[in-house]
Amino acid sequence: MKGQQGIGRPSWRSVVSVFLCLGLAIASLSLGNITPALADGVTEAELSEMTELWKGSAHALSEINCSSCHQDSETEAFVQKPNYESCQSCHEFETDTFLLGKHGIRLNEGQSPLTPAKARLAMKPEAHSKQMNCNACHNVHSVNTYEASVDSCLTCHNDQHSLNYETSKHAELFVAEGVLPRPSSASVTCATCHLPRETHQETSGGDVLVNHNNTYTLKPRDRMVSEVCMNCHGMEYAYNSIFDNELVESNFAQPPKLHLKSFDMVRVLRDKREGK
Ligand code: HEC
Numbered sequence: 001m002k003g004q005q006g007i008g009r010p011s012w013r014s015v016v017s018v019f020l021c022l023g024l025a026i027a028s029l030s031l032g033n034i035t036p037a038l039a040d041g042v043t044e045a046e047l048s049e050m051t052e053l054w055k056g057s058a059h060a061l062s063e064i065n066c067s068s069c070h071q072d073s074e075t076e077a078f079v080q081k082p083n084y085e086s087c088q089s090c091h092e093f094e095t096d097t098f099l100l101g102k103h104g105i106r107l108n109e110g111q112s113p114l115t116p117a118k119a120r121l122a123m124k125p126e127a128h129s130k131q132m133n134c135n136a137c138h139n140v141h142s143v144n145t146y147e148a149s150v151d152s153c154l155t156c157h158n159d160q161h162s163l164n165y166e167t168s169k170h171a172e173l174f175v176a177e178g179v180l181p182r183p184s185s186a187s188v189t190c191a192t193c194h195l196p197r198e199t200h201q202e203t204s205g206g207d208v209l210v211n212h213n214n215t216y217t218l219k220p221r222d223r224m225v226s227e228v229c230m231n232c233h234g235m236e237y238a239y240n241s242i243f244d245n246e247l248v249e250s251n252f253a254q255p256p257k258l259h260l261k262s263f264d265m266v267r268v269l270r271d272k273r274e275g276k
Pocket residue numbers: 023026038039040042047050051054059064065066067068069070080081082083135140141
């Protein structure tokens with residue numbers, strides 16, 4: 001891991017051993033006699049909150065513990081605030097795709113992270129200096145994907161399309177279907193359309209992984225139709241919805257009114273071919 005923050009700060013050495021031991025102690029669930037003297041500027045209450053979140057996470061279940069992310073793999077140094085590189089070795093596909101989209105491209109090019117202050121689209125004023133990284137959407141200790149799918153997006157995004165989602169039929173489905181820990185595949189979240197799930201045949205179990213490139217389904221627009229909408233809707237319904245800018249702006253608040261002529265042409269051609 002390179003480019004981590006927090007390495008070389010004067011007080012880290014004193015923290016390392018206590019911190020890593022604490023991690024191990026927590027991993028074996030014997031917090032008992034450890035004094036949590038801790039990382040820079042982190043209170044005991046904050047630490048125990050992070051620990052509680054981690055205990056209930058998919059990571060704790062898979063024995064991914066504090067040091068899996070907080071220890072530099074080469075130098076074994078303690079890292080107080082790990083960045084995306086700490087996730088990369090285990091989540092290569094998610095990281096690689098993140099780095100290709102609008103959200104991650106600046107990091108990919110070695111620039112400072114994207115912030116809402118740099119945006120053309122409307123953003124929440126209080127989020128202006130929030131830096132884009134895995135932790136912008138994931139609480140890195142709970143790694144709760146349910147919160148990541150809508151709530152996290154709305155900490156930054158403030159345009160009409162984004163705000164209108166919450167009153168859509170799709171949002172109703174999400175609320176009704178909301179099965180923890182992962183959002184149900186029968187619901188539609190911001191991520192369903194913008195960070196689509198993909199089945200990876202090359203892995204033994206045909207793993208379903210999330211494509212984190214948030215530009216991917218936008219260009220060309222047809223891509224969202226085939227990769228997302230058509231899992232649930234017919235092609236014509238989906239095209240008539242996606243090419244209606246007002247309907248997109250309203251975040252699909254009603255059935256499509258648009259009537260793309262090309263579908264009529266296809267029907268005429270088909271009828272001709274079938275000799276009707
Ligand atoms: C999946 C990786 C991962 C695991 C596992 C993990 N952390 Fe973290 N932790 C992070 C990341 C990433 C950050 C930086 C978050 C940020 O920059 O806001 C962080 C931040 C912190 C901080 C610093 C917060 C601050 O504001 O300076 C503390 C303390 C901490 N974690 C404690 C723990 C403890 C204790 C455990 C084990 C119970 C743990 N972490 C497990 C990834 C992890």
